[in-house]
Amino acid sequence: MSRISVRGFAVASATAVTTVGAVVGVAQGDEQGKTTTGGVQAAAADTTLLAELPAGQKAVQTASLTEQADTQVGVAQTIAKKEAEEAARKQAAEDASAKKEAAEAAAKKEAEEKAKEKAEKDREKKEKDEVASRSATRDSVDIPVKGSYSTAEVQAIARQIVPADQFQCFSNIVNNESSWDYTATNASSGAYGLVQALPGEKMSSAGADWRTNPATQIKWGLSYMNERYHSPCGAWSFWQANNWY
Structure with missing residues (x-):
């Protein structure tokens, strides 16, 4: 080359x-x-x-x-x-991984919300069942009607009507409201009876003899506490914080 x-x-x-x-x-x-x-x-x-x-x-x-x-x-x-x-x-x-994670997070949140909702419904049902059970127990008690009742007799009646685990709370409220006098009347407001229903006529839903029968007043008072505060102890907690219920 x-x-x-x-x-x-x-x-x-x-x-x-x-x-x-x-x-x-x-x-x-x-x-x-x-x-x-x-x-x-x-x-x-x-x-x-x-x-x-x-x-x-x-x-x-x-x-x-x-x-x-x-x-x-x-x-x-x-x-x-x-x-x-x-x-x-x-x-x-x-992108697929992020989409999958987002879907899993949404499903988890939805499951938690459903579980929470179910737990709340179960709690409400349990409370209603307890109230119904207490009402059935209360209504099944047969108290002899008398012309007058001593404080000890009124308390004995209450023990027959109010569940044992709620009696002390119920008693605390009655002590503060009427000192267990089923004829107690508030001169200024017109509240009447053991639980000082206002007006007293409210208690007629439990019996026409609401003025003279402590059993009728106790039944009405227990029903009121259960429906509004879930129990006498719930009512007593409110009373302690507000001095009324």
């Missing part, structure tokens, strides 16, 4: 390598591409040496350079496409 041929081949090879590096660098967008571009510019000045090659050899070298550049561009495009597809796959996976 002659000196001119060797030199021309070397220049062509250097130009091809530099050109390919530039193409890859631009496709990847890195600093290496910037550096290589400078090499292309520098090598471009030496491409005039191709003129020293015979026409046939120059055509072959030019075609080779073009083919290599096209090949590298294709490779760069393939790599860029794969990277874009991988990024899209990762993003889709992250």
